[in-house]
Each structure stands twice: as structure tokens, then as C-alpha cells.
Amino acid sequence: MEPDSSPESPSPEGSSSPGECPSSALGPAFSQILHHLTSQGPRRSEARNAALQDxxxxxxxxxxxxxxxGNGASLGGTPEMLGKVAKALEKYAAPTKEQERGGDGFSAVAEKAAAVGLLFMKLLRKVESAKNSLVCFSWKTVxxxxxxxxxxxxxxHNLEQPWxxxxxxxxxxxxxxxxxxxxxxxxxAGFLHGENEDEKGRFTMIMGLLKPDLNKESWKNNPATKHxxxxxxxxxxxxxxxxxxxxxxxxxxLISDDYQTxxxxxxxxxxxxxVLNVPAAxxxxxxxxQVLYHALYNHLYTPEHQLIQAVLLCLLDLFPVLEKALRWKGDAARPTTHCDEVLQLILTHMxxxxxxxxRRTYARNLPAFVKRLGILAVRHLKRLERVILGYLEVYDGPEEEARLKMLETLKLLVQYTWPRVPxxxxxxxxxxxKLVCDVARDRSLTPEPVKSAxxxxxxxxxxxxxHCSLGQVKGLLAKILQSCDDSKVVNCIRKVQQVSEGAPHNGS
Structure with a gap:
């Protein structure tokens, strides 16, 4: 430790090493270490390194x-001071906004983290020893x-991050x-919420420590806080x-309302x-x-596919909560739901x-919206038809995710709205x-399993x-068999014709 002439510097008799301080000098010793860890002077790097060693x-x-x-002068004594030192060590090893912009500064962060981590392990091993000691009863406080x-x-520092x-x-x-x-x-999880119902967890304490760094002015000062x-x-x-x-x-x-995707x-x-873990009430x-819904809904106007995917998944789980507040009287038309509103906007964008x-992101989530609405999807039937047919015409790359999802959506739509299908x-x-013929004649790099699907x-x-048309499709397809020589197309048509005549004609 650097020489310090402040009155708080420990000066144990007959000893020059901080480790040999009597208990009465531990408070001043920790105070001096804390002072060096939080110092902002021109030689702060040297002072902090010396403080870590001491x-x-x-x-x-x-x-x-x-x-x-706990005989220190401050409330709580040495345990209180140890807590302050631990906070200072955590801040010392944390990345900063300036280092994030600099790029190479993160290497220094990793070095600090390794050194601080070793110190924390020494402190924790001391606590472990105190648990088994017959004379140290303050380990829980510490x-x-x-x-x-x-x-x-x-x-x-445990998660994989740039720092x-x-x-x-x-x-x-x-x-x-x-x-x-x-x-x-x-x-x-047990550490945070408690291992049993009677035990109070530490989640409140952790949130309390993070709170000063999670307000509008400060949450970006430390790039690790949000993670x-x-x-x-x-x-x-x-x-x-x-x-x-x-x-x-x-x-x-606050985090979701940022400008960065x-x-x-x-x-x-x-x-x-x-939404998934808090009761609807x-x-x-x-x-x-409603606050959640409007915050999520506004994100649907952005063109980032990762964000759209996250928002749509969240909205699908939020709809049941919102609909609990709706009351439908059987003698009146069902009210328009939030799901209707979101689907209308999605179709407009699609x-x-x-x-x-x-396109793939929208198509991936469209079946879930049709399932959610069920028979009420008939409200959007014309627009759904236009979107489905438009997407079925466009090649979607080797995986054909969009076209496969559109076929799934069409199946659901026919099942739910079959009286309107004929x-x-x-x-x-x-x-x-047309889709069957295009796929059958496709000579691109699309894998055979995808074509088969x-x-x-x-x-x-x-x-x-x-089924919905009472067998009309069979009659129309019979003429195609007479002139078609493509084995894949013929195979599909024959499968349709081989469906049992006694199958129910209700789209199910």
C-alpha cells in the first residue's frame, strides 16, 4: 500500500504488514483500502492495485x-465496512461506457475481474470457515x-460478453x-427467492443494488447492468x-424503449x-x-425482424390477460380484441x-394468430387470403419457411372458416x-425433404x-390427370382423390 499520512492509516505496534493488524485497527485498515479503491486521483491505478494486494x-x-x-466505529462495524469494500471491488471490475466505445479497454476489464474474483473467493472461504467456527457468530451478517x-x-463476468x-x-x-x-x-433461483417459503430470498436486495444504475440517466453508464x-x-x-x-x-x-435494437x-x-410469470390479476x-400492450404495439412499426419476433411472441401471451377484462354478452356482436388489432396491422405490413x-418472421407467427382468433378469423378472411396467396407465389430460399407457414395458416383458416370457403x-x-407444379419442377438447391414437405x-x-366443397375438388382434379405427365403432381392429385368418400365435409 502506498504511504499515507492520513490519521486513518493503521500503525499497529511491532508490525508493518496489514495482515497483522489487531482487531482494533481493522476498521482503519479497511477504510484506507476503500479510500484507495474509490480514489479518482492521477495515480488511482497504482493506488487501486496496491489496495488489492493489501x-x-x-x-x-x-x-x-x-x-x-463488529467493533468498528461505523454502524455495523467491520461487516458493514466489508460490504462497502465488496461494492467498491464490484464497481472497480465493472465495464464502463468509455471502455465500450474504446474497444481494447475490455481486456483490462477482464484482468481486473480475474483479480477481484480471486479476492472474493478468499472472502467467501473465510465466511465458510466462520460457519464451522465455535467463536465467530457474525458470519450471517457478513x-x-x-x-x-x-x-x-x-x-x-460469468456470461459471455464483449468485456x-x-x-x-x-x-x-x-x-x-x-x-x-x-x-x-x-x-x-433458490438464492434469489429463497429455498423454501419461510426463507426470504435476496432478489429484493439485488434489485436494490441495481436500482441506482437502472434509471433513465444512468442505465447506460455500465453496459453490464442491463444484462x-x-x-x-x-x-x-x-x-x-x-x-x-x-x-x-x-x-x-425503460430498456425496451431504447433506440438501439x-x-x-x-x-x-x-x-x-x-407476462408469463405474473398473475393476470x-x-x-x-x-x-394496457401499458405493456401499447409499449409492445409501438414496436410493430419498426423493420427489425429480431424485434418483431420477440414482440409478437410476447403479445400472443399477453392477449389472454387483456381479454380477461372483456365481457361478451351473447345477444351482441363479439367486441374487437387486441389480437384483431395486431393482426390487422401485421397483414398491412405483410x-x-x-x-x-x-417476411419469414411474419409468416412464422401468422398461424398462432389464426389459432388465437379461431372462427373470428373470418373478420380478416379477405386480407388473409390475399397475403397467403401472395406469399405462396414467391420462392423463399432453400428452407421455404414462409411458404410452409403459409400453407399451415391456410389449413387453419379453412378449418375455422369452412362455411366461407366454397x-x-x-x-x-x-x-x-400452381404451387404443386412449381415445386415439382423446381431444379434449384431446395433440399428434397423441403420439397416433400x-x-x-x-x-x-x-x-x-x-371436404368443404362437398367433393368438388375431386371432380375438378380428375380432368388434370388426363393431361399431366409429372409424377409428383399426379401423386398429389391421386392422394386427394383417394380420400374416403365418407370423410366429414366440415373442414375438420
């Missing part, structure tokens, strides 16, 4: 009963002070395992999450976890569900969309036959159309 020596050389006793900062450090390296990830992983061991928790919040949130599920709703909903909305997607994932209270990734029979039949799904749609 802290390591101090922890190693001091017995746990002396290290953890662990309570240390657990939060050590957890945040471990999660910050982590294999060595720092390994150390952080060991720190997390040791923390759970000392806390006698079988999992991170620590998101990962921690994902660990807590029903029935524990709803009691923390006021702590987790504002940061999730990466942050929007992360925030939407947080919101989705909340709590989400409907204070109009929270018709002119030419970007392949967005008047559209000719249009749908032409589109399906397309032909199989198209055949299933033809069979459903035949």
Missing part, C-alpha cells in the same frame, strides 16, 4: 473471528453484506458456485415474481418473462397490461413487404395447383378444400 494479505492473515467482529455485490460481480475473456469467465463462475455453496443454496438485470429477472418465476412487480416493470419498459429486444424479453391492476427476413374455391385451388402440406390443403 486487501488480499489482510484477508489471508486475519482469523475469521477477528475479521468479522454474508448478507457480501452476497449482493459478489453476486452482481459473478453474473457480470469477458475465458479466464475471467472461469473465475466468475467459480465465485458464483462458491457463493451458492456458502449461502447453502442449491441454485441461483445482470435481465439474467437475474429470468431466474425468478411464479409464484415469487409478482411481489416484485413494482421493482422490475419500470426498468424493463439490441436493447429493445432485451427489454421485450424481460417484459415477456413478466396483478397485470390488470392499475392498467399495467402485403408490400419484400425483405425476406421480415365461394373462394377456384382461387384457392388455382394457387395450390411443401407437396405434403399443399395436398393436405387440397383435401380440406375438397
Amino acid at each position: 486487501l488480499s494479505v489482510l484477508v489471508e492473515a486475519t482469523e475469521c473471528d477477528k475479521l468479522f467482529e 454474508l448478507r453484506r457480501l452476497a449482493g455485490p459478489i453476486y452482481i460481480f459473478a453474473v457480470t 469477458t475473456r475465458p479466464a475471467s469467465q472461469d473465475v466468475a463462475g467459480e465465485v458464483l458456485v462458491l457463493l451458492l455453496q456458502v449461502a447453502e443454496c442449491g441454485s441461483v 445482470v438485470f435481465s439474467w437475474t429477472l429470468q431466474q425468478v418465476t411464479r409464484p415469487w415474481l409478482n411481489q416484485h412487480l413494482e421493482r422490475i416493470l419500470p426498468p424493463s419498459l 439490441e436493447n429493445k429486444v432485451l427489454g421485450v424479453h424481460c417484459l415477456h418473462h413478466i 396483478d397485470l390488470l391492476q392499475y392498467n399495467r397490461a 402485403e408490400p413487404e419484400h425483405r425476406i427476413l421480415l 365461394c373462394r374455391l377456384v382461387v384457392l385451388l388455382k394457387a395450390l395447383l 411443401l407437396l405434403e402440406e399443399a395436398t393436405a390443403c387440397l383435401i380440406l378444400l375438397d
Whole structure:
């Protein structure tokens, strides 16, 4: 440690090593270490490195009963000071916004994290020793002070991120395992919400530590904070999450409302976890569900396919919550739902969309919307027909994801709205036959299993159309067999014709 003439510098008699401080000098020693860890002077790097070395020596050389006793001048004594030192160490090893912009600064972060991680492991081993000691009874207080900062450090550097390296990830992983061991928790989830109903978890404490860095002005100062919040949130599920709703909903909305797509997607994932794990009654209270809906709905106007995918999945799980507030009287028309509103917007965007990734994203989720609406999909029948037929005409690359999903959507639509299908029979039949012929003659790089899947799904749609039209499709296809010489097309037509005459004609 650098020479320091401040009155707080420890000067134990007959000893020059910090590790040999008597218990009365531990408070000043920790104060000096804390001062160097948080210093902002021109030589702060040297002071912090020296403080790390001194802290390591101090922890190693001091017995746990002396290290953890509470005789310091401040409230809580040495445990309180240890908690402050742990917070300072976590901040010291955390990445900053400036380092994120600089690029190479993250290498230094990984080096700091490895050094701090080793220090945290020494502290945790001291706590473990104190648990087995007959004279040290304050280990629970110490662990309570240390657990939060050590957890945040471990999660910050354990996940694969730009500021982590294999060595720092390994150390952080060991720190997390040791923390759970000392806390006698079988999992991170148990550590956060408690191992049993009577035990109070540490989720509230963790959120309290993250809160100063999760407001509008500060949440981007540390690029790791949003990931620590998101990962921690994902660990807590029903029935524990709803009691923390006021702590987790504002940061999730804040992150999702950012201008960067990466942050929007992360925030939407947080919101989705909340929707899945908080009871509908709590989400409907204070109009929270409507707030969530409008925040998600606004994202549907953006052209980023990753964001659209995350938003649509979240909305599909939010619809049942929103619809609990609707009351339908049997003598009146069913009210338009939020699902209707979203599907209408999706179809509006799908018709002119030419970007392949967005087309696939919309197509991937369209069957779920038709399932959700059921027979009420008839409200959107004309637009769905236009979109389905338009997408079936366009080659979608080797995987043909969009066309396969459109065939799945068409099957569902025919099943739910079969009384309206006969008047559209000719249009749908032409589109399906054209698709079958195009696939049969396709000489591109499309794998054979994909071609087979397309032909199989198209055949299933033809069979459903035949059921809905009371056998009209068979009669129309019979003429094609006389002039068609393509074996794949003929095979599809014969499958339709071989359907049992006694099959129900209700689209099911």
C-alpha cells in the first residue's frame, strides 16, 4: 500500500504488514483500502492495485473471528465496512461506457475481474470457515453484506460478453458456485427467492443494488447492468415474481424503449418473462397490461425482424390477460380484441413487404394468430387470403419457411372458416395447383425433404378444400390427370382423390 499520512492509516505496534493488524485497527485498515479503491486521483491505478494486494494479505492473515467482529466505529462495524469494500471491488471490475466505445479497454476489464474474483473467493472461504467456527457468530451478517455485490460481480463476468475473456469467465463462475455453496443454496433461483417459503430470498436486495444504475440517466453508464438485470429477472418465476412487480416493470419498459435494437429486444424479453410469470390479476391492476400492450404495439412499426419476433411472441401471451377484462354478452356482436388489432396491422405490413427476413418472421407467427382468433378469423378472411396467396407465389430460399407457414395458416383458416370457403374455391385451388407444379419442377438447391414437405402440406390443403366443397375438388382434379405427365403432381392429385368418400365435409 502506498504511504499515507492520513490519521486513518493503521500503525499497529511491532508490525508493518496489514495482515497483522489487531482487531482494533481493522476498521482503519479497511477504510484506507476503500479510500484507495474509490480514489479518482492521477495515480488511482497504482493506488487501486496496491489496495488489492493489501486487501488480499489482510484477508489471508486475519482469523475469521477477528475479521468479522463488529467493533468498528461505523454502524455495523467491520461487516458493514466489508460490504462497502465488496461494492467498491464490484464497481472497480465493472465495464464502463468509455471502455465500450474504446474497444481494447475490455481486456483490462477482464484482468481486473480475474483479480477481484480471486479476492472474493478468499472472502467467501473465510465466511465458510466462520460457519464451522465455535467463536465467530457474525458470519450471517457478513454474508448478507457480501452476497449482493459478489453476486452482481459473478453474473457480470460469468456470461459471455464483449468485456469477458475465458479466464475471467472461469473465475466468475467459480465465485458464483462458491457463493451458492456458502449461502447453502442449491441454485441461483433458490438464492434469489429463497429455498423454501419461510426463507426470504435476496432478489429484493439485488434489485436494490441495481436500482441506482437502472434509471433513465444512468442505465447506460455500465453496459453490464442491463444484462445482470435481465439474467437475474429470468431466474425468478411464479409464484415469487409478482411481489416484485413494482421493482422490475419500470426498468424493463425503460430498456425496451431504447433506440438501439439490441436493447429493445432485451427489454421485450424481460417484459415477456413478466407476462408469463405474473398473475393476470396483478397485470390488470392499475392498467399495467394496457401499458405493456401499447409499449409492445409501438414496436410493430419498426423493420427489425429480431424485434418483431420477440414482440409478437410476447403479445400472443399477453392477449389472454387483456381479454380477461372483456365481457361478451351473447345477444351482441363479439367486441374487437387486441389480437384483431395486431393482426390487422401485421397483414398491412405483410402485403408490400419484400425483405425476406421480415417476411419469414411474419409468416412464422401468422398461424398462432389464426389459432388465437379461431372462427373470428373470418373478420380478416379477405386480407388473409390475399397475403397467403401472395406469399405462396414467391420462392423463399432453400428452407421455404414462409411458404410452409403459409400453407399451415391456410389449413387453419379453412378449418375455422369452412362455411366461407366454397365461394373462394377456384382461387384457392388455382394457387395450390400452381404451387404443386412449381415445386415439382423446381431444379434449384431446395433440399428434397423441403420439397416433400411443401407437396405434403399443399395436398393436405387440397383435401380440406375438397371436404368443404362437398367433393368438388375431386371432380375438378380428375380432368388434370388426363393431361399431366409429372409424377409428383399426379401423386398429389391421386392422394386427394383417394380420400374416403365418407370423410366429414366440415373442414375438420
